[in-house]
Amino acid sequence: xxxxxxxxxxxxxxxxxxxxxxxxxxxxxxxxxxxxxxxxxxxxxxxxxxxxxxxxxxxxxxxxxxxxxxxxxxxxxxxxxxxxxxxxxxxxxxxxxxxxxxxxxxxxxxxxxxxxxxxxxxxxxxxxxxxxxxxxxxxxxxxxxxxxxxxxxxxxxxxxxxxxxxxxxxxxxxxxxxxxxxxxxxxxxxxxxxxxxxxxxxxxxxxxxxxxxxxxxxxxxxxxxxxxxxxxxxxxxxxxxxxxxxxxxxxxxxxxxxxxxxxxxxxxxxxxxxxxxxxxxxxxxxxxxxxxxxxxxxxxxxxxxxxxxxxxxxxxxxxxxxxxxxxxxxxxxxxxxxxxxxxxxxxxxxxxxxxxxxxxxxxxxxxxxxxxxx
Amino acid sequence: xxxxxxxxxxxxxxxxxxxxxxxxxxxxxxxxxxxxxxxxxxxxxxxxxxxxxxxxxxxxxxxxxxxxxxxxxxxxxxxxxxxxxxxxxxxxxxxxxxxxxxxxxxxxxxxxxxxxxxxxxxxxxxxxxxxxxxxxxxxxxxxxxxxxxxxxxxxxxxxxxxxxxxxxxxxxxxxxxxxxxxxxxxxxxxxxxxxxxxxxxxxxxxxxxxxxxxxxxxxxxxxxxxxxxxxxxxxxxxxxxxxxxxxxxxxxxxxxxxxxxxxxxxxxxxxxxxxxxxxxxxxxxxxxxxxxxxxxxxxxxxxxxxxxxxxxxxxxxxxxxxxxxxxxxxxxxxxxxxxxxxxxxxxxxxxxxxxxxxxxxxxxxxxxxxxxxx
Numbered sequence: 001x002x003x004x005x006x007x008x009x010x011x012x013x014x015x016x017x018x019x020x021x022x023x024x025x026x027x028x029x030x031x032x033x034x035x036x037x038x039x040x041x042x043x044x045x046x047x048x049x050x051x052x053x054x055x056x057x058x059x060x061x062x063x064x065x066x067x068x069x070x071x072x073x074x075x076x077x078x079x080x081x082x083x084x085x086x087x088x089x090x091x092x093x094x095x096x097x098x099x100x101x102x103x104x105x106x107x108x109x110x111x112x113x114x115x116x117x118x119x120x121x122x123x124x125x126x127x128x129x130x131x132x133x134x135x136x137x138x139x140x141x142x143x144x145x146x147x148x149x150x151x152x153x154x155x156x157x158x159x160x161x162x163x164x165x166x167x168x169x170x171x172x173x174x175x176x177x178x179x180x181x182x183x184x185x186x187x188x189x190x191x192x193x194x195x196x197x198x199x200x201x202x203x204x205x206x207x208x209x210x211x212x213x214x215x216x217x218x219x220x221x222x223x224x225x226x227x228x229x230x231x232x233x234x235x236x237x238x239x240x241x242x243x244x245x246x247x248x249x250x251x252x253x254x255x256x257x258x259x260x261x262x263x264x265x266x267x268x269x270x271x272x273x274x275x276x277x278x279x280x281x282x283x284x285x286x287x288x289x290x291x292x293x294x295x296x297x298x299x300x301x302x303x304x305x306x307x308x309x310x311x312x313x314x315x316x317x318x319x320x321x322x323x324x325x326x327x328x329x330x331x332x333x334x335x336x337x338x339x340x341x342x343x344x345x346x347x348x349x350x351x352x353x354x355x356x357x358x359x360x361x362x363x364x365x366x367x368x369x370x371x372x373x374x
Numbered sequence: 375x376x377x378x379x380x381x382x383x384x385x386x387x388x389x390x391x392x393x394x395x396x397x398x399x400x401x402x403x404x405x406x407x408x409x410x411x412x413x414x415x416x417x418x419x420x421x422x423x424x425x426x427x428x429x430x431x432x433x434x435x436x437x438x439x440x441x442x443x444x445x446x447x448x449x450x451x452x453x454x455x456x457x458x459x460x461x462x463x464x465x466x467x468x469x470x471x472x473x474x475x476x477x478x479x480x481x482x483x484x485x486x487x488x489x490x491x492x493x494x495x496x497x498x499x500x501x502x503x504x505x506x507x508x509x510x511x512x513x514x515x516x517x518x519x520x521x522x523x524x525x526x527x528x529x530x531x532x533x534x535x536x537x538x539x540x541x542x543x544x545x546x547x548x549x550x551x552x553x554x555x556x557x558x559x560x561x562x563x564x565x566x567x568x569x570x571x572x573x574x575x576x577x578x579x580x581x582x583x584x585x586x587x588x589x590x591x592x593x594x595x596x597x598x599x600x601x602x603x604x605x606x607x608x609x610x611x612x613x614x615x616x617x618x619x620x621x622x623x624x625x626x627x628x629x630x631x632x633x634x635x636x637x638x639x640x641x642x643x644x645x646x647x648x649x650x651x652x653x654x655x656x657x658x659x660x661x662x663x664x665x666x667x668x669x670x671x672x673x674x675x676x677x678x679x680x681x682x683x684x685x686x687x688x689x690x691x692x693x694x695x696x697x698x699x700x701x702x703x704x705x706x707x708x709x710x711x712x713x714x715x716x717x718x719x720x721x722x723x724x725x726x727x728x729x730x731x732x733x734x735x736x737x738x739x740x741x742x743x744x745x746x747x748x
Contacts, residue, residue, distance in 0.1 A: 063663050252658050274658030282656050284626050284648030287670025289437050294668035296661025 006042050006096060008034055009072040011339050011372070012121035013356060014083040018060025022357035025058065027349035028075035028083065029341060033125050038100035041128050043092035043110065047149040048119035049332065050359035050368045052273065054086050057116075064088070064115040064300060074341045075349070087119025087370075088112065088300075091148035092131070101128045107137025111151050113311065115300045120356075122339050122372040132312065134319050146369055147322050147329045150182070155318045155327065157272060157299045158186035162194065164302075165268040165295065166245045170195035173240045175262055176248035177201040177226055177255045178275060180211060182330045182367060185218060187248060189327045192219025199235060199244065199262075201226035201255065218328070226255050236262045243267065253278030266291045272298070332369035339373060380416050380470060382408055383446040385713050385746070386495035387730060388457040392434025396731035399432065401723035402449035402457065403715060407499050412474035415502050417466035417484065421523040422493035423706065424733035424742045426647065428460050431490075438462070438489040438674060448715045449723070461493025461744075462486070462674075465522035466505070475502045481511025485525050487685065489674045494730075496713050496746040506686065508693050520743055521696050521703045524556070529692045529701065531646060531673045532560035536568065538676075539642035539669065540619045544569035547614045549636055550622035551575040551600055551629045552649060554585060556704045556741060559592060561622060563701045566593030573609060573618065573636075575600035575629065592702070600629050610636045617641065627652030640665045646672070706743035713747060 010032055015024040036042060056062035066084035071077040094108045104110065110131035118124065134151060135143050162168065174191055178184055179200030191198045200215055202208070204225045212223035222239075224231045236243060243264030249256040250273030257280060260269055269292055271280065286292045303311060321327040335355040338344040359368040384406055389398040410416060430436035440458035445451040468482045478484065484505035492498065508525060509517050536542065548565055552558055553574030565572045574589055576582070578599045586597035596613075598605050610617060617638025623630040624647030634643055634657060643666055645654055660666040677685060695701040709729040712718040733742040 257653075271656075271658050271661040274662070277658075279631075279655040279657045281653035282668060283653050284645050284651075284670070287645040287654070287668065288648075288672045289670075289675075291670055291672070291675065294656050294661065296658070296663075296665060298662045298665070301663075301665065 006032055006123060008032055010121055010123035011337055011344065012085050013337065013352065014085050015058060016077065016081060016083050018058060021055050021058045025353045025356055026075045026077060027344055027352055028077055029072045030069040030121060031072050032123055036096055036098045036125065038098040039127050040098040040125050041094050041101060041104055041131060042096035042125045044095050044123055044374065045090045045092045045119060045121060045372050047145050047372065048087045048090035048370045049150050050356055050370065051089060051153050053153065054088060055359065058086050066116050067118045074344055085118030085121050088115065088117055089150065089152040090119035091145060104128055104133055105137055108133045109135035109148055111148065120370060122337065132315060134315060142323055143319065146332050149369065150329055151315065151318060153299060154182040155186050156314060157183050157297065158190050159314060159318060160302055161248055161270055161272065161297050162187065162190055165270055168194060168196050168245060171197065173197045173199060173244040174246045174248065175199040175244040175259050177259065178250040178273065179215060179223065181250060183250065183272065185330060186327060188215060188218045188220045193326055197221040199224065229258050232258060232262055246270065248272065250275055252276045252280055256280040260286050260292060263290065263292055268293045268295055271296045330367050332367045334369050334371045336371045336373060380406055380497060382406055384495055384497040385711055385718065386459050387711065387726065388459050389432055390451065390455060390457050392432060395429050395432045399727045399730055400449045400451060401718055401726055402451055403446045404443040404495060405446050406497055410470055410472050410499065412472040413501050414472040414499050415468050415475060415478055415505060416470035416499045418469050418497055419464045419466045419493060419495060419746050421519050421746065422461045422464035422744045423524050424730055424744065425463060425527050427527065428462055429733065432460050440490050441492045448718060459492030459495050462489065462491055463524065463526040464493035465519060478502050478507055479511055482507045483509040483522055485522065494744055496711065506689060508689060516697055517693065520706050523743065524703055525689065525692060527673060528556040529560050530688060531557050531671065532564050533688060533692060534676055535622055535644055535646065535671050536561065536564055539644055542568060542570050542619060545571065547571045547573060547618040548620045548622065549573040549618040549633050551633065552624040552647065553589060553597065555624060557624065557646065559704060560701060562589060562592045562594045567700055571595040573598065603632050606632060606636055620644065622646065623654065624649055626650045626654050630654040634660050634666060637664065637666050642667045642669060645670045704741050706741045708743050708745045710745045710747060
């Protein structure tokens, strides 16, 4: 918990220009400012998950800029090349604070509170306003690193989508596709905690029964193969003829359209992802006669609009639920990023980049957590 | 203005079962109750427009039931057959009132205030709660019959859509397709009265320039061929780079999608019709990153939900605007329905039915007004 001397450069996964993750990402060392500004905090980033939005940003199709940094060495880029650090999400331990920083102390754990943070680096120095404390130094180990590192994108998305569109009552029904995604699993658990039923669509697969049992253990009311419209309609006919109050769509296309069919009058259909990249075909009769509202949700935009108080209140609720075990995070495969240039052989560099790029091969594949060791 | 003795039957355009308008509609005489209940009003229907929704109801694809009545003669249906009278909209003169009716007097003009009114008949007897007075006997001739008969569907639709989704400021922009429809023409005029600009999409046609001049004379800011995305985007780039606050969609499919491209952040895209029958393709990026809200509007549902006070307030505003000439209704082709069986030769019957069915051949064709003479 003592103040650490910051190195003048640190390990990062970076890109110079957008493109396919497997082609454009590189391991490199990047510069760290040596003077700590009065309002700055110096961070050791503990871990950063790889989210679909990160890979969209790498591909240049996500409307948030990544921060520019200068390469100092250790990669194919010449020293001084300006590159960008991807990564919206991480958990970091504070290793030094500027002279005017009073609310954040060395040893605290923080998470980013801005878009385009640049999480895929072992160290960062940022203004204190760009982070939120989620664990004080004296609360050490009450949160797991993986849970802390994944607090920004997925749990808040599930939390807000369950609250910002409909006032749900006990017994109401939410339907969602990609129910096995990280957001989907948080939706299942948070809905269960609210007494709200969830109907969960997942793509058919050999291990469907095991997956269904897993989601059921988290509190899923029903798990149905996405595409089996008869089963979906049948469940609603039997258990909730009034239809669902909310649909959460991360897929698009036909999957999104099927959920429209089981929505109740006046319900919201919320799109937060687009795995299939297909537009959602919406029947005019659903809009006009059933008053279905097709809307989107973007966590980054919510954060931009929300007051710091509203943001802190939400994180307090989320951290409390996770600490209490009321909400359990997903499992991760850890990919360790070598800190020293000596350890970063060409083979290790290539392996790390390949693992990062692999994370994008399927939204529902194994989640990858980049880990930055001390 | 004296109380008229009601006949025991009256002329109507009816159907026994849903189907293609040209096949299932018949001229017939139908029964009228001979005793006037205390709360009833007896009406001579002056005129009834034929709207797309009426023809959808005739086809059995509109979710509002038409009232059952008994045939008394004059058609291919045997006497006593139960048939249904289409027609959601009309203006009627009150010819008699029940003993408990105090707010409505003989000579007043009324319009329906319920779904499935059954307007395509020369006379009707209904509870006073099912009509709204729009012109008192002593205000006679301050409204044209055609304007009075078309107060229920189109002007309120334009009025509500301009008010219920966005708080428009002077200079804001609304984009709409099918801008030459009756609703479209009311939108143009009411937006102009609010200081709101309209960008109006109409299908290309030989007389495009004349149509554009006509809409411009009503107050259209711009008239653009639907399908010319470059022209549409070009107009916004030059005149309103912040995009439109609202889109009104009566077409669906690609036309609906083009309007999404010129909406501003957080704007509403409102579907109120589906001429093309194609679903509205909803792009995930528009929902997520531009926060576009794809919703529907249905006047019948608004009326069901609204208080009588809110409804009366709206009609007062609409009638005042129409009386003042601030809003001008569309032109109609009149189709006179013969009242007496002697006049209703087989040829006349066939001609009337053919004209009604023709009204459905194109949403943008000549509007037809059924007229029921004394």
